[in-house]
Amino acid sequence: MIDGPIRRAVKWVARTLYLNQLRFSRAWRRMRGERPHALGGACEGCAKCCEEPAIQVSAAFNPPRVLARGFVAWQRRVNGFELTRVDEDQGVLYFRCTHFDPSTRRCDSYGSRPGMCRDYPRMQLYQPNPELFAGCGYRAIAPNASGLLKVLEDQPMTEAQREKLKDGLRLR
Numbered sequence: 001m002i003d004g005p006i007r008r009a010v011k012w013v014a015r016t017l018y019l020n021q022l023r024f025s026r027a028w029r030r031m032r033g034e035r036p037h038a039l040g041g042a043c044e045g046c047a048k049c050c051e052e053p054a055i056q057v058s059a060a061f062n063p064p065r066v067l068a069r070g071f072v073a074w075q076r077r078v079n080g081f082e083l084t085r086v087d088e089d090q091g092v093l094y095f096r097c098t099h100f101d102p103s104t105r106r107c108d109s110y111g112s113r114p115g116m117c118r119d120y121p122r123m124q125l126y127q128p129n130p131e132l133f134a135g136c137g138y139r140a141i142a143p144n145a146s147g148l149l150k151v152l153e154d155q156p157m158t159e160a161q162r163e164k165l166k167d168g169l170r171l172r
């Protein structure tokens with residue numbers, strides 16, 4: 001269902017808080033010396049990331065049942081995300097997005113989509129080995145890619161081996 005003005009306003013507030021919190025936490029992590037992968041490429045609109053939105057709930061996020069129910073209810077009422085399954089081992093909640101039309105692969109409320117939709121796949125860049133959706137136009141580039149590329153150029157190997165390593169090590 002297309003977002004009306006009230007839901008758009010609520011989502012704007014939630015999104016602003018969420019994206020600001022992301023900015024602060026990432027700045028903090030960089031200050032502490034973390035070096036995430038860089039983001040290369042661009043969105044090609046394949047909508048893979050809309051097929052089954054997932055939210056990682058940290059191990060520390062082990063709320064009382066009533067809060068967990070509130071979180072899921074918020075996702076349903078505000079973001080239009082209906083819980084479909086829970087991976088308890090990985091701490092991930094999976095949803096069906098009611099704004100996504102699988103036949104047209106379009107979002108009916110793209111202008112008011114949540115912060116996590118706008119942020120994808122930047123969160124993945126902090127993983128040791130970022131896994132993006134197959135076919136996603138973005139790619140993760142190793143934080144030390146330029147230095148490694150220089151080292152690689154000096155190594156005795158065939159061009160095919162060099163190219164394979166560049167892909168395997170996420171150097172481009």
Ligand code: SF4
Nearest residue numbers: 043044046047136137
């Ligand atoms: S999976 Fe990647 S390319 Fe496809 S819509 Fe999402 S961000 Fe864009």
Ligand code: SF4
Nearest residue numbers: 050097099100107117
């Ligand atoms: S709100 Fe829109 S952008 Fe976000 S998952 Fe649903 S269809 Fe995709």
